[in-house]
Amino acid sequence: MTTEITAPLPGKIVRLDIEPGTSIEQDTEIMVIEAMKMETIVYAPCDGVIEKMIKKVGDEVEDGDLIATVA
Amino acid sequence: MINNLHSLLNTTGFAHLTPGMIIMWCIGLILIYLAIKKQYEPLLLLPIGFGILLVNLPLSGLMEPDVGLLWKFYHYGIHWEIIPPLIFLGIGAFTDFGPMLANPRLIFLGAGAQAGVYLTFFASHAMGYNIMEAATIGMIGGADGPTTIFIASKLAPQLLGACAVAAYSYMAMVPIIQPPIMRLMTTKAERKIKMAKPRPVSKREKLLFPIVSTFLIILLIPASAPLISMLMLGNLFRESGVVERLKGAAQNELMNIVTIFLGLPIGATMHADIFLQPKVLFIFVLGLIAFVLSTMTGLLLAKIMNVFSKEKINPLLGAAGVSAVPMAARVVHKVGIEADKRNYLIMYAMGPNVAGVIGTVIAAGIFITLLAP
Numbered sequence: 001m002t003t004e005i006t007a008p009l010p011g012k013i014v015r016l017d018i019e020p021g022t023s024i025e026q027d028t029e030i031m032v033i034e035a036m037k038m039e040t041i042v043y044a045p046c047d048g049v050i051e052k053m054i055k056k057v058g059d060e061v062e063d064g065d066l067i068a069t070v071a
Numbered sequence: 072m073i074n075n076l077h078s079l080l081n082t083t084g085f086a087h088l089t090p091g092m093i094i095m096w097c098i099g100l101i102l103i104y105l106a107i108k109k110q111y112e113p114l115l116l117l118p119i120g121f122g123i124l125l126v127n128l129p130l131s132g133l134m135e136p137d138v139g140l141l142w143k144f145y146h147y148g149i150h151w152e153i154i155p156p157l158i159f160l161g162i163g164a165f166t167d168f169g170p171m172l173a174n175p176r177l178i179f180l181g182a183g184a185q186a187g188v189y190l191t192f193f194a195s196h197a198m199g200y201n202i203m204e205a206a207t208i209g210m211i212g213g214a215d216g217p218t219t220i221f222i223a224s225k226l227a228p229q230l231l232g233a234c235a236v237a238a239y240s241y242m243a244m245v246p247i248i249q250p251p252i253m254r255l256m257t258t259k260a261e262r263k264i265k266m267a268k269p270r271p272v273s274k275r276e277k278l279l280f281p282i283v284s285t286f287l288i289i290l291l292i293p294a295s296a297p298l299i300s301m302l303m304l305g306n307l308f309r310e311s312g313v314v315e316r317l318k319g320a321a322q323n324e325l326m327n328i329v330t331i332f333l334g335l336p337i338g339a340t341m342h343a344d345i346f347l348q349p350k351v352l353f354i355f356v357l358g359l360i361a362f363v364l365s366t367m368t369g370l371l372l373a374k375i376m377n378v379f380s381k382e383k384i385n386p387l388l389g390a391a392g393v394s395a396v397p398m399a400a401r402v403v404h405k406v407g408i409e410a411d412k413r414n415y416l417i418m419y420a421m422g423p424n425v426a427g428v429i430g431t432v433i434a435a436g437i438f439i440t441l442l443a444p
Binding site: 008009010027035036038040041043063064 | 268397400401404405408412413415417418421
């Protein structure tokens with residue numbers, strides 16, 4: 001089953017700790033989004049392995065934008 | 072010979088120094104220190120601090136009516152009400168009213184947080200300040216620098232320096248002052264409340280907003296016109312998408328220029344003889360009370376709204392109703408994340424936060440309508 005990782009708030013991705021093949025555990029830090037000059041940590045929604053990355057560091061995202069998929 | 076030396080000494084500032092001036096130098100230097108070392112509102116506290124030093128150098132004549140350089144900045148910039156509206160032009164160009172339009176009921180929180188303004192107004196008046204001074208002091212609770220300066224220049228110019236410094240200092244201290252009150256007045260379960268996804272806001276709505284609000288607010292409260300008109304014009308620059316150069320100028324060049332001409336003369340209103348009076352110094356206490364009360368009434372209103380509404384709102388958003396943009400919204404976001412690391416409140420908090428800016432201007436407009444001589 002594929003799970004989507006989406007942006008929980010609009011802003012700019014300033015750090016990404018994941019790439020295709022990274023295995024993640026639920027609730028571990030996977031990236032940092034900067035909004036309103038404030039950095040917010042985003043956590044993994046589930047356990048799994050990153051399948052595909054849609055966004056990269058430096059990208060501007062809107063609330064709900066797809067960032068990566070987890071297999 | 073001795074007489075000559077004496078008269079020579081009298082032409083220097085040294086002979087005219089007073090202990091009060093030296094105290095004011097210390098205050099000026101503390102503000103400069105806070106600006107540089109702690110980065111507390113440096114864009115304002117740095118020129119204000121320097122202005123305080125300048126006006127407390129005897130015989131400089133910088134604030135001498137009709138002649139002094141800083142007096143001219145003050146008179147033509149602030150007294151003539153040019154600079155605060157120009158700051159609002161920049162704020163309008165910076166502000167995205169989208170989060171507020173996406174969730175219009177959060178506007179009430181921006182209004183609720185103005186209660187501190189009125190409560191402090193009554194308290195200050197009861198404590199012996201005249202009614203115009205009391206209105207100016209209450210305004211500090213709105214946590215909006217340019218609006219506080221605007222109302223002070225109209226109603227109580229003698230308190231302008233103290234009120235402006237109090238407003239900007241407390242805005243800088245939002246992250247210290249607000250969180251304890253927020254934790255005290257909400258339960259952890261309330262802080263964990265997740266907000267429903269906001270509805271999308273169309274480009275047309277954002278474009279119509281500044282035009283419609285200009286009509287509505289100025290027709291209702293004409294005295295708010297100087298600030299509201301500039302705020303909404305700046306916002307129209309932003310949302311129209313066709314005048315990027317004007318938007319950029321309002322946000323950057325113009326904003327930076329007027330900030331220089333705002334800070335320096337504000338500092339220059341703080342001469343030792345005017346500033347070092349118990350009545351003026353007590354403004355810092357009352358301003359803090361105003362600010363705390365505004366935070367509390369915002370939180371309280373959010374909790375009351377939850378009693379009557381099915382879709383719960385996170386009561387922390389109430390604290391963002393004070394118009395320190397975006398500091399108050401950031402604080403809400405941080406306190407929300409403390410309770411639940413997946414609770415991202417920033418965009419929701421921007422709603423009451425920008426509504427608070429409008430709320431504070433309206434509160435000022437009402438005071439001016441009722442009290443202006």
